[in-house]
Amino acid sequence: MQNPYLPYPVRIDEIITETEDKSLKTFKFVFLNPDDEKKFAYESGQFGELSIPGLGEIPIGIASSPMEKGFIKFTVFKTGKVTAYLHAMKEGDIMGVRGPLGHPFPWKTLEGKNIVIIGGGFAFTTLRSSIISILDPANRSKFKDIHVIYGARSPGMLLYKDEVTAWAEREDINMNITVDGTDDPAWKYLTGFVPTITEQKAPPGNDDTYAIVCGPPIMIKFTQPVLDNLGYSHDNILMSLENRMKCGIGICGRCNIGKKFVCKDGPVFTLSQLNQMPKEY
Amino acid sequence: MTEYTDKIKEISKRVLAEGRVEMVIGFRKGSVPMMNQPHLATSAESVDELVWDSNCGLNLANYITDKKGTIGIIAKGCDSRNIVTHVIENKIKRDQLYIIGVPCTGMIDHHKINAMFDSEILTVEESGDQITISGNGFSETKDKQELLQENCTVCTHRNPVEYDELAGNLVEEQKNVDQYASVTKVESLSADEKWNYFEDLLSPCIRCYACRNACPLCYCPTCFVDESRPQWVGKSQDPTDVKTFHLLRAYHCAGRCTDCGACERACPMGIKIREFTKKLNKDCQELYGWEAGLSLDERPPLDTFKTDDPDEFIK
Amino acid sequence: MKLIKIDQQSWNTGIEKAKSAYRVFGPVKEKNDHEFKLLEPNEMPDVHCQNTRLSPKSIIYPQSQIMFTYSLDESKEDCRIMKEVENVKSPMAIIGVRPCDALAFPIVRKNFDTPEYQDTYWIKAYEATTFVGLACNNACGTCFCTSAGTGPFGEEGLDVLIIADGDDLYAKPITPKGESFIQTAGWTMKAEASIESRIEELKTSAESSVTSSVPTDQLKNKTTLELYDAPFWEQEAFSCINCGTCTYVCPTCWCFDVQDETHGKSGIRMRNWDSCMFPLFTNHASGHNPRNAKHERLRQRFMHKLKYYVDKYDNGIQCVGCGRCIRLCPVNIDIRKICDKMNNFDADSCVCEATSS
Numbered sequence: 001m002q003n004p005y006l007p008y009p010v011r012i013d014e015i016i017t018e019t020e021d022k023s024l025k026t027f028k029f030v031f032l033n034p035d036d037e038k039k040f041a042y043e044s045g046q047f048g049e050l051s052i053p054g055l056g057e058i059p060i061g062i063a064s065s066p067m068e069k070g071f072i073k074f075t076v077f078k079t080g081k082v083t084a085y086l087h088a089m090k091e092g093d094i095m096g097v098r099g100p101l102g103h104p105f106p107w108k109t110l111e112g113k114n115i116v117i118i119g120g121g122f123a124f125t126t127l128r129s130s131i132i133s134i135l136d137p138a139n140r141s142k143f144k145d146i147h148v149i150y151g152a153r154s155p156g157m158l159l160y161k162d163e164v165t166a167w168a169e170r171e172d173i174n175m176n177i178t179v180d181g182t183d184d185p186a187w188k189y190l191t192g193f194v195p196t197i198t199e200q201k202a203p204p205g206n207d208d209t210y211a212i213v214c215g216p217p218i219m220i221k222f223t224q225p226v227l228d229n230l231g232y233s234h235d236n237i238l239m240s241l242e243n244r245m246k247c248g249i250g251i252c253g254r255c256n257i258g259k260k261f262v263c264k265d266g267p268v269f270t271l272s273q274l275n276q277m278p279k280e281y
Numbered sequence: 282m283t284e285y286t287d288k289i290k291e292i293s294k295r296v297l298a299e300g301r302v303e304m305v306i307g308f309r310k311g312s313v314p315m316m317n318q319p320h321l322a323t324s325a326e327s328v329d330e331l332v333w334d335s336n337c338g339l340n341l342a343n344y345i346t347d348k349k350g351t352i353g354i355i356a357k358g359c360d361s362r363n364i365v366t367h368v369i370e371n372k373i374k375r376d377q378l379y380i381i382g383v384p385c386t387g388m389i390d391h392h393k394i395n396a397m398f399d400s401e402i403l404t405v406e407e408s409g410d411q412i413t414i415s416g417n418g419f420s421e422t423k424d425k426q427e428l429l430q431e432n433c434t435v436c437t438h439r440n441p442v443e444y445d446e447l448a449g450n451l452v453e454e455q456k457n458v459d460q461y462a463s464v465t466k467v468e469s470l471s472a473d474e475k476w477n478y479f480e481d482l483l484s485p486c487i488r489c490y491a492c493r494n495a496c497p498l499c500y501c502p503t504c505f506v507d508e509s510r511p512q513w514v515g516k517s518q519d520p521t522d523v524k525t526f527h528l529l530r531a532y533h534c535a536g537r538c539t540d541c542g543a544c545e546r547a548c549p550m551g552i553k554i555r556e557f558t559k560k561l562n563k564d565c566q567e568l569y570g571w572e573a574g575l576s577l578d579e580r581p582p583l584d585t586f587k588t589d590d591p592d593e594f595i596k
Numbered sequence: 597m598k599l600i601k602i603d604q605q606s607w608n609t610g611i612e613k614a615k616s617a618y619r620v621f622g623p624v625k626e627k628n629d630h631e632f633k634l635l636e637p638n639e640m641p642d643v644h645c646q647n648t649r650l651s652p653k654s655i656i657y658p659q660s661q662i663m664f665t666y667s668l669d670e671s672k673e674d675c676r677i678m679k680e681v682e683n684v685k686s687p688m689a690i691i692g693v694r695p696c697d698a699l700a701f702p703i704v705r706k707n708f709d710t711p712e713y714q715d716t717y718w719i720k721a722y723e724a725t726t727f728v729g730l731a732c733n734n735a736c737g738t739c740f741c742t743s744a745g746t747g748p749f750g751e752e753g754l755d756v757l758i759i760a761d762g763d764d765l766y767a768k769p770i771t772p773k774g775e776s777f778i779q780t781a782g783w784t785m786k787a788e789a790s791i792e793s794r795i796e797e798l799k800t801s802a803e804s805s806v807t808s809s810v811p812t813d814q815l816k817n818k819t820t821l822e823l824y825d826a827p828f829w830e831q832e833a834f835s836c837i838n839c840g841t842c843t844y845v846c847p848t849c850w851c852f853d854v855q856d857e858t859h860g861k862s863g864i865r866m867r868n869w870d871s872c873m874f875p876l877f878t879n880h881a882s883g884h885n886p887r888n889a890k891h892e893r894l895r896q897r898f899m900h901k902l903k904y905y906v907d908k909y910d911n912g913i914q915c916v917g918c919g920r921c922i923r924l925c926p927v928n929i930d931i932r933k934i935c936d937k938m939n940n941f942d943a944d945s946c947v948c949e950a951t952s953s
Contacts, residue, residue: 001720004713005663005854005865009677053666053676053865054858080881081510094676217884243886244878246854249713253851254870254877256896257886258820259904264712278824280878280886280896311928313738318928319835339927343837396628401646401736417734485627487650487659489871491839491926507876516855516868517660547926549841550649551628 004249007051007096008036013071015091020156024122025087026063026075029097040100042066043107044129045240045268048099049248050074050086058082059245059263062100063125065132067139072097075125075159101248102267105130105212105238113210114145116202118223120194120215124150124159126240127214131167140172144208149201151178151194151219155187176201195222198230205232212238224271237271241281257281283407285333285383288448289355292381293328296353302379305353306344307331314405315391319344331355333448334407338388338430340543342497346372354378355448357385359432359541361441362574363497366537369580372500375443382444384452386410387425387433388542392551394428432542432555435460442575461563463556479524485550486523488516492554495547498534505529531557536565536581539574599787599795600778602758602765610781611640611691617780618689618726621655623648632690641691643730643760651697651847651920652690653704656721659844663717664865668858678865683717689726689777695750695757696741696918698729700847702753703916706909707850726777729754733802738919740808740932745912748802759795766791810932812913814939815906822943823903824895832934833891835927840871842897842921842929848914851877872896898934 010029018024027050031037040048042062049057058080064073078087089095105126115134119127127150134143148167152158158177168175168189178190178197190197194215203209211232213223220239227237243255243262250264258277260266269277293305309320309330317336321344322328333355341354342363352373356364361382367373389412395402398416406413413422426434435458440451459465470478490506493499506514506526514529515522540562544554565571569582602610614620615635622641623630630645632652664678701722708718732739732748741747751757755774759766766787769775843849853870857863870877873893879885887893905914915931922930 001714001716003680003716005716006680007678051678053678054668054856054863056854056856056865081512083881096676096678242880244880246852250710251707251713251715251850252854252867252870253707253872256900256904258824258899259908276821278821280892312930312933313922313928316925316928321831321834344834392628403737487840487844489840489844490874491837491841494837494839495926507874515857516853517857517866518868519660547837547839549845549924549926 005098005247007049007057007098008040009033009094010072010097012089012091012093012095015089018075018159018161020154023078024075024159025078026073026160027086028064028071028073029095030071032094037070040072040097042072042100043104044133045104045126046100046102047126047248047267048072048074048097048101049245050076050082051096051098052082052085052089053095055082055085057098057246057248058086059101059242059248061126061129061240061267063128065129065136067133067136075122075128077122098248102263103265105240105268107133110210111142113143113208114147114203115143116147116149116209116211118149118194118198118202118211118213118215120151120219121153121157122159123214123216123240127212128160128163130212131173135167135170135173145174145203146172147174147176147202149176149178149194149197151180151197151215153180155179155182155184174201193222194219195226198223199226202227202230205230205236207233207236210236210238212240214240234271234275238268239271239274240267241269242267243281283332283334285448286331289331289333289381289383290328292446292448293322293331293353294325296379297323297325297328302351302353304350305331305355305381306341307355307381308333308337308339308341311336314402315389315394333383335387335389335412335425336391336405338391338542338546339495340497340541342367343495343543345378346497346500348373348377351377351379353381355381355383356441356444357383358436358438358440358442359385359539361443362438362539363541365443365574365577366539366581367497368577375577379446380441380444382441382447384441384447384449385433385436385439386452387429387436387439388546389425389428390430391546392548393430396551430542430546431463431553432540432545434458435462436540438539438572438575443577461559461566464560464563467556467560479556480520482553482556483520483523483527485552486527487550488518488523488526489549491547491549492544492552493530495543496534497541497543498537499530501533505533527554527557531561534558535561536569536571536583537573538562598769599791600767600769600783601785601787601791602767602783603785604763606783606785607765608640610783611635612638614689614777614781618687618777620689620691621652622691632692635691643692643758643765645692646732646734646736647694647697647918649920649924650845651700651918652693653697653700653847655688655690656701656725657704657718657850659869660866661717661868662864662866663854665862666865667862669861680716681864684720684724687724687726688721689728691728692730692758693727693754694732694918695729695746695748695752695754696739696744696916697847698727698753699741699744699746699750699916700753700918701727703848703911703914704850706911726755726773727753728756728758728774728777731757731759731799731802733760733798733805735802735806736919736923737807738922739806739917740810740919741917742803742806743808743810743812744915744917746916747799748806749799759798761791761794761798766795808917808919808932810917810935811939812902812906812935815902815913815935816910818903818938818941819943820899820903820907823938823941824899826938826941826943828937828941829891829895832929832937833894836873836890836894836929837927838873838875838890838893839926840869840873841924841926843871843873844869845920845924847916847918847920848901853877872900894929898931898938901931902935902938
């Protein structure tokens with residue numbers, strides 16, 4: 001019997017400060033036992049529990065892609081006790097990771113489909129993972145058109161800036177990078193809130209087009225009617241939820257929404273599913 | 282006290298009908314013996330559920346904390362003192378309230394009564410100062426005085442101190458009670474004996490926080506035991522953490538506790554939680570001549586100061 | 597049915613013998629109430645206890661349980677690496693488990709032992725334990741086990757059922773685990789065949805002593821969102837003080853919190869019972885709380901037990917009818933009444949009554 005609460009020991013290999021306000025950092029971990037990397041076989045959309053002895057655990061979406069080997073990455077917003085401590089840790093420090101947890105985006109269903117990825121703020125992490133996976137030469141031909149709408153408050157708050165701007169130069173992905181506002185004359189991308197940009201840039205909905213939406217509640221609230229107007233069926237809108245979690249495996253009881261656990265049955269749900277569930281998230 | 286019920290209903294219906302209040306908070310009969318339930322009545326129909334008897338030992342001031350609107354509230358002596366404390370501490374405004382005062386002759390102690398019988402108690406009936414306790418194959422009638430909650434046996438404020446209308450005639454206050462007999466006993470113990478006494482007292486605690494949550498004084502938005510930054514107290518059953526919770530909670534209540542007994546009544550494990558708060562009440566009495574909740578015009582001793590304080594620190 | 601007769605003498609010696617092979621727990625009166633305790637040598641379980649104040653769940657699933665230890669000593673090789681704590685060292689036996697409490701273990705197992713994940717701590721403790729039940733001859737006024745999938749002589753979750761007829765005890769082995777317990781205790785006397793009808797009589801009489809019944813037949817047919825939006829939650833939650841009593845005394849409540857504690861350079865990762873009644877249970881780090889109001893938390897508790905569980909497992913309700921929450925709730929919130937409201941709720945004929953919060 002495998003103890004599902006036992007984290008894999010990892011070493012912090014690299015820490016990247018992502019945003020100008022330093023509230024978001026990406027941690028690149030390397031497994032101390034190489035075999036653990038195989039056990040941690042994941043798909044884009046899943047999450048892990050970052051474990052810091054003495055502080056506790058936090059559930060964080062996996063920002064790296066399974067196509068990237070030798071490490072896993074998590075981008076963490078500094079908000080509570082554990083994340084504040086993590087932000088103060090250094091490269092070389094030892095901690096733990098448990099996972100992969102939850103269900104990924106439904107990649108089998110998405111094969112042969114157009115995908116519109118809509119992300120806002122620091123919820124872009126599993127979307128980065130997804131885009132890396134999709135754009136991998138081994139995978140790109142499995143999907144049709146890929147649109148991305150990614151918004152941040154300001155240019156300095158964009159995550160993975162080098163990568164997203166590089167994607168904007170590519171032919172095989174339709175990138176729409178936007179900020180709420182900026183006075184930077186060098187800003188060469190879009191300005192406007194995510195729902196507005198979605199209205200302008202997203203392709204119309206049909207059976208062959210899926211939207212993946214991750215972002216703050218306010219963005220989701222205003223993006224949903226836009227997708228409705230564009231003709232997206234609620235079965236074709238995928239969302240990734242967050243709730244307070246501890247165990248991450250559907251046992252400790254706190255993250256439920258009705259009879260579903262966000263950790264174990266989610267975090268990815270279709271909007272159709274969410275429509276049938278209490279609004280407890 | 283059961284005769285108050287009709288009067289309570291009459292007043293409640295009147296103040297609701299006149300629009301004086303939007304709701305009345307009182308008790309309705311519970312589904313198990315000796316456990317009446319706090320009840321919010323907003324219509325004449327729901328007022329008809331209101332009752333009054335010796336099983337109304339919870340403190341209804343707990344239900345008006347930061348509440349909006351105009352509220353009728355049934356208040357025995359201790360409830361009225363906690364209402365006063367709430368007004369002083371800005372948890373409610375006096376003019377939001379229509380206080381229906383109930384002169385009290387004490388509440389019966391369900392823990393004590395349950396412990397008196399080996400079999401389950403199925404009914405407890407009250408007639409004047411006689412209480413009849415029955416179960417399968419037994420029925421005993423006892424004087425209510427024998428069955429009172431301990432805080433009620435030493436209560437010297439049975440009449441409400443603040444009210445708009447009374448549901449019955451004022452009762453005679455108890456005289457010559459030794460309010461702090463239990464504290465004096467503990468004070469006389471050696472340090473080791475005290476330690477053992479408190480250890481034993483708190484050993485059944487399951488940290489359900491019923492004592493805290495039944496207490497009208499415990500309205501902090503985040504209790505110190507729930508703080509995570511910094512985390513003051515561990516969350517386990519470690520005896521040190523359990524004691525820390527109880528001792529600190531008692532100190533938060535110092536100079537504010539009315540000895541209403543709601544904490545003890547609520548405790549599912551029957552812990553005598555008042556052993557702590559009572560000691561602080563005694564200190565406040567001895568140091569400041571203070572009893573909580575007797576006047577709307579005076580603040581509790583620990584949140585005020587006097588320029589003529591006899592101690593040096595103020596000068 | 598093979599029944600073993602146990603007289604008072606062999607009961608006492610049997611329990612003592614069992615103590616050499618098992619850690620034996622049983623109901624003992626402490627202060628004013630009975631609780632399950634690890635029995636000392638020569639200490640006997642009190643078979644006259646109607647039921648313990650707390651359920652025996654903490655024997656399998658302690659309120660505070662250490663899961664891992666770790667060191668923060670940088671000079672050590674295993675610094676910051678979690679090490680599993682073995683929580684079960686020897687077989688256990690719990691004597692005097694009432695059938696309601698026994699049924700709670702298979703219910704709770706659905707949570708801890710899933711196809712995807714096995715909670716090693718709970719499962720090891722559960723598997724190491726022999727459940728020796730005690731049939732109820734007289735139900736409490738708050739018992740409603742017969743509405744909750746069991747009864748005073750219910751056997752589910754038990755390895756042995758002990759039936760008391762006056763001073764005579766009869767043991768009915770239910771599982772191989774139970775048989776080996778009986779063997780260890782040295783109880784070998786076969787009961788006379790006529791006792792079977794006597795036991796049927798006791799069972800019938802015990803069942804008729806259960807005076808509370810709660811209808812649960814319609815819960816499955818209700819729509820989750822309609823029940824969720826029912827107008828009675830705020831009214832029913834008015835008296836609730838959001839303490840953890842109902843959840844902590846409940847044999848089927850299983851939620852927990854995970855906490856790290858460090859002393860000096862060494863520490864533990866532990867779990868502690870948690871309660872859906874506490875605001876902190878679901879509070880996000882951002883401050884947002886999906887179940888912020890007290891009626892939302894009360895609704896979660898009852899919806900979980902009486903709707904979500906029902907729908908998820910198709911195994912009845914997540915309640916065994918022990919009545920502890922009814923007896924111990926400081927403000928008299930009564931699951932029978934709420935279950936009744938849920939079971940009878942008709943969203944179409946519902947006239948919404950405005951209540952203030």
